[in-house]
Amino acid sequence: MSENPKKVIVGMSGGVDSSVSAWLLQQQGYQVEGLFMKNWEEDDGEEYCTAAADLADAQAVCDKLGIELHTVNFAAEYWDNVFELFLEEYKAGRTPNPDILCNKEIKFKAFLEFAAEDLGADYIATGHYVRRADVNGKSRLLRGLDGNKDQSYFLYTLGHEQIAQSLFPVGELEKPQVRKIAEDLGLVTAKKKDSTGICFIGERKFRDFLGRYLPAQPGKIITVDGDEIGEHQGLMYHTLGQRKGLGIGGTKDGSEDPWYVVDKDVENNVLIVAQGHEHPRLMSVGLIAQQLHWVDREPFTGTLRCTVKTRYRQTDIPCTINALDDDRIEVIFDESVAAVTPGQSAVFYSGEVCLGGGIIEQRLPLTV
Structure with missing residues (x-):
């Protein structure tokens, strides 16, 4: 790399994927620093909030790699732009996906802006299993190489401008390789299990948690x-x-x-x-989607053949998309699909490329 290496701020979660991402970027010659985001303060003292342990792990990894770790508090942004919306959706009887909102509002907005403006970063990096390809001056979002871990479903709201400022080092690897690198380096996160649960809030009894905020x-x-x-x-x-x-x-x-x-x-x-x-009432022949985001940021018109996922880890479903006149789309599946859920996201693909997606407003039932 040049005399003045590009500066990358890695979102350090205290997990193995971001830990290995930081090391990979060092190997590629970038000037690497870490950033730990604290985004939840409501009930921090409780046992399931692992923020303190995650911060300690992130710090241990940064110390081992010899990089600086910054911390930032985005709790206000998280509450206003993610959590309140999450509650509103539940209140309306829909089932939202907080990880998608969180990526849109926190990791690739608040974090991206903070890294660029306050820390002087050229890029941010995360431990997401996705890849980026630059074609004709525009960045595209591709599925991660590890089909079992691909996280493009959660990142469909990103535009090409955000992807152009982001690096995804583990997207080119499979999960066992990532763990092996962490073990070989002696990182404390090598055997740490992957986090599940609501983005940034941690693992907890969901019913009890939701009951605190919604009667x-x-x-x-x-x-x-x-x-x-x-x-x-x-x-x-x-x-x-x-x-x-x-x-x-x-x-x-x-x-x-x-x-x-x-x-x-x-x-x-x-x-x-x-x-x-597989009761007929559970099956849908298609859906109507709104709040559309296309990675290339071009408005969608006409008709398109592609594939769709209506939930994470689902096998791609061949479909036809038709533009409606009010910035919504109709999606017709080639074969009926079970449990299409309003509030969740429909994400569209052309081969390896994630085209974008939208929120499922209604399903088109097999039986009326």
């Missing part, structure tokens, strides 16, 4: 035939296709098949269930 409203559970068979504690605790936690067992017409959530009647606070995970 539960119990209501009826009815079958697709209209029979009342139980009571739910709040629609927000249930999502389409859910089987566990319904509190109903037993049979109907002699069938031993388990019950699944197939719909929510938000207006009447009713949870609708049916037996069997």
